[in-house]
Amino acid sequence: MTGRVFRVLLVLVLIALLAKACIVRDVPQKITNNTKTHQTNLALIYPMQKNVNINGIDYLQSQAPVGTFGGTLVSSTIGEGPKTFNPFNCKDNTSAILSGVMYDGLFTTNPVTGEVAPKLAKGYTISPDGKVYTIYLRHGIKWSDGKPITADDVVFTWQNIIFGGLGDTSTRDSLVINGKLPTVRKYGDDVVVFVTPEPYAPFLRMLSTSIAPKHVFYKAVQKGSAYFDSFLSTNAKPKDFVVSGAFKLKEYVPAQRVVFERNPNYYEINTKNEKLPYLDKLVYLIVGDLNNEVLKFEAKELDVISLQGSKVARYKSLEPHSDFKLYNLGPDTGTMYISMNLNKRKNEKGKYYVEPVKQKWFNDLNFRRAVDYAIDRKNMVLNIANGIGVPLFTPESLNSIYLNKKLKPYDKDINNAKILLKKSGFKLDEKGRLFDKEGNRVEFNLYTNAGNTEREAIGVMVKQDLEDLGMKVNFKPIEFNSLVNKLVSTFDWDMVIMGLTGSPLEPNGGKNVWLSDGRLHMFNMRTPQEGKVGILPWEKELDMMFEKGALATKFEDRKIYYDKYQDIVYNQKPMIYIYSPIRIVAIRDKFKNIYPSSLGGITHNIEEIYIGHDKIHN
């Protein structure tokens, strides 16, 4: 009996709830005017360090306010963690960053101007013919074990390790000019002279490569390349590291974290002549993905984080009553683009890499420009980057010092796209499907790497945009390694969405992409056997610009060549750039001496950062 009553009651309650759900009253919301002003954290002007000589020792002196010693900063690195701590073996970004913490180079980059700034060396001169680089080292500075840092270390590093072809050979490879390497020689303990076979502008920046302590590396170099590859790997003991950087390895816990402690012999001092760094420890947590990183920041396990998309809005709204501050570092150096396969050649089996019908479309400038005009960059920024991004039209990233500012952005223009297609004889049928002159249906595959939410979302939008033009696009996200294989070995792709990270300081780093025989010249890739065949007129022009740009030494001269290269890409559209995310970084506000910059990021002056105990907002 009670069971029955209960059941009836239950049904009645359900009906009532359902009715409640169906009857919703429309009450106009009062518009609350959110007049709260958000203070933006203006970046302070970074006081660059100076060279000083105290008791015969050439220190680098920080000009930033004097802080207090002690404390830890917890940062993060995304992925699987470092593969090695040997700065000459790094093939991946994480290893390079972590070993870069320990091993300084001769120079670094001024985080504000992008100019070359002193590090282990206090200065340099370049001969008028642009071939002879004279480097003046600091006198009296020491490795972490107390041995002096001298010209021997520099010559050893360059002569035996880098030019010797040990470890990762990329630096060496890019320095071979006309088959010859630069030479290096020491003059006394404090002067080193490099001579390049030809004037070669990018060389100066390469001098920021880490310098190795000869007394530690010497034996490893003697034992040859196989031994060197495993030297100072991730299972080396912390005490084996003799470093020149601000921090030294203390502990590495695989898949969890890397802990650094301060190097007591670091050569930078503050204005009170106390030895930096201020922090006792620097910790990098190894986090698997962006999502875990945010959770850790949220739970206060992390002190600094870079933010994307919707997270920015969250932290922006939390900021006024929180213990962190946000900094806008401007557009990222990464570029995202759509590319079409312009390859017209056949493989060894005599088969075309790209079907001949498609070749005609992709090699048609009108077609490429139509695709470009159809892309809805504005909505991509809004939807995918949550508004935290800028549409991109040039191969150089927006914070590049070589950016060609004359190339103007434009909006999606579907009519213009249709006119361009018509010019090349493309026709729409009554169902809105696009056919070429010969009556072939315009249909092709669009690839990107699966698992990257951002690129997959872009792919979905690009597909729709192109379908507005009547094209049939088969969007196929595939596994990253398979995609790369298609791009650089089998060449059997039509259209792709990819990203590349460029250097905002040195366009020559992109020569692999733009030179017609470059190894990443994906849009018209040639095998080494093919050599320089079927070079398009504008490809030839690009080759010339890169060749001249590398040999010119003055910034103004180089800018002309690199402006031209951007102009060619802008007009020929071998790669259609999409947008560049804006970097927003959050850092706990207990950390002082924060001078964020677009080029250097937020912790470029890690040795000057200290923990302030006051709670006053500046």
Next chain:
Amino acid sequence: MDTIKYIIKRILQTIPLLIIVSMISFFIIRLSPVDPLAELKLNPSVSPETVEKERARLGLDKPIIIQYGKWAFSFVTGDLGVTSTGEKVSQKLGERIPNTLLLTTIVILLTWLVGVPLGIIAAVRWKTNLDRILTVLTSIGMAIPSFFFAVLLLMFAVKTGWFPIGGLTSPNFADMSFGGKFWDITHHLILPVIVLFTISLAGLQRQMRANMLDVLDSDYVKFARAKGLSENVVIYKHALRNAVNPMITLLGFEFAGLLSGAALTEYVFQYPGLGRLILEAVLKSDINLVMASLMMGAIMLVAGNLIADILLIITDPRIRSKS
């Protein structure tokens, strides 16, 4: 003597099994269209010579049978090779396997401690409401996708601040006292253990319930009851022992299930275990690493079964005579 003979025979039986496993895994992996060198090739600063060097080092230029032979030979001699980035595979596995074992052992212990009593209760109260409710509750635990549950628990940890966000140890772990270290690890383990415990409890509870029902229905229990022994004595003294014995064979399979289940959980919690390692290795098509971790997974599984079998012989002499 017989026992030892049986155990030795049982151990020898695992060898062909492992050979089959290794062949299956190797050929599947090498069928993959994925280029293990792709990442190197895309790196603008790596020269083609380096890529070629790497290809030769990984033995990718030889036919597949020779590749397998080479691999098997070095595996037997204890050399697991290097990963695609040049680290020692044995070292990487050595870092991860203890963590995975730690996690799975705790979960197994916990599920046994909770699952067995719940199974007994359900069986004793067979077809009562308590029985039904227990079944439904464990079903609920089994129905939540483990990764989804893990994500929700992480959110919970963020919101409350009661638990650390993934990992196994805190940044200042090295400076802690022994007690502090112990607590730190426990603290980190709580959430992943909850996830794995929830999804694996149901199976054990059901199995125990079924075994118990089986035994309660058997002649000798009926006989014991007829003798007028109290219900408690019948259940806990006579029935229980016989019901738990066959459960031991389950240990091995439970272990296998956990290895699989742990992979997604480890991934979400960023737990430094074997599951996360293999996932990363698979995505990069790192042949040596995938092979070695697959083999380790299989060895752990086979060993789990082996231990279960041996335990069974020790607890139940009847099996020995049968074999």
Next chain:
Amino acid sequence: MIRDLFKALWKDKFARVALVILGVIYLALFLADFIAPYTKDFSDRTMAYVPPSKVFTIDENGKFSKPYTYNYIREFDQNTLEIKYNTDRTKKHYIKFFSKGLPYKFLGLIPMNRHLFTTDTDGRIFLLGTDINGRDVFSRLLFGGRISMTIGFLALFVLFPIGLLYGGISGYLGGKTDMIMMRFAEGVMSIPSFYLLIILASILPSGMTSSQRFMLIVLILALIGWAGFARVVRGMVLSIKTEDYVQAAQAIGASKLRIIIKHILPQTTSFVIVAMTLSVPSYILSESGLSFLGLGIQQPDASWGNMLKEAQEFTNILYRPWLLTPGFLIFVSVLAFNLIGDTIRDVLDPKSKIK
């Protein structure tokens, strides 16, 4: 026998509820094209991540009205760097039932354009909000469910014949053949199944169409499960083959394959049914796990697993809870399958040890 089973299921409270829930889900998936107001790929890019539409039945003057909704307008606030969605109160969009909307092919065959409910062409009705591409989550749940909820059954249809035959042959022939066949099956079983799953999924050739990919994932799921099934079948065959009628068939000289298929395997039917209901949920979970890792069904196709991928993101869970609905649906349907399985087990054999 199957009818008895149904009766028994219907008698049990929990099983009945579970049956009804699954019935509703499968009916909805069957009629997905009709129920969903939008197609799987329809997207309105100015409407990414909009919250669920509010449907009003009493208007601003307090009077009853036909149900209507408002559109959202997206604004980017330069100050807070936030995207805001405000309701556009200038126009009411009435909800129309059984009216014309986007054209579709019912079950892929019959061209139709009527939907259960839609709104006017410039209005948008998103019952469960939208995803990153401005696609209707409600519609995608229905289309994604078709994949998630059938993939398990399809895998079973592939693996049962394999497992039955393999186990049957192995058990019937016995001796060396049996030994070799069983060792191989044990080899497959000795690889932790999820490890095997991700490895197989990762080697799927690139550039497949979505239906090819779907079929291959079905195959992979089947490849994981057949060995365990075959082993149990073999055990059953071992005892069945000593029965009189099998001996009789042997005596009249029937071929071995015929005996296995005609006389032995039919005896395992009830076991097959039980094993089927019991293993469907595990395949649903496997698919969702695989898609969650990005190895399963891929964009722009929908499955509950790959839709849940977006729910991985912290801000989505906090601010866009509607993206969690696929997880909820997986949970409900797997639970329903489990409850039914439990009851079937109890009905067929209260002490059954089948897991």
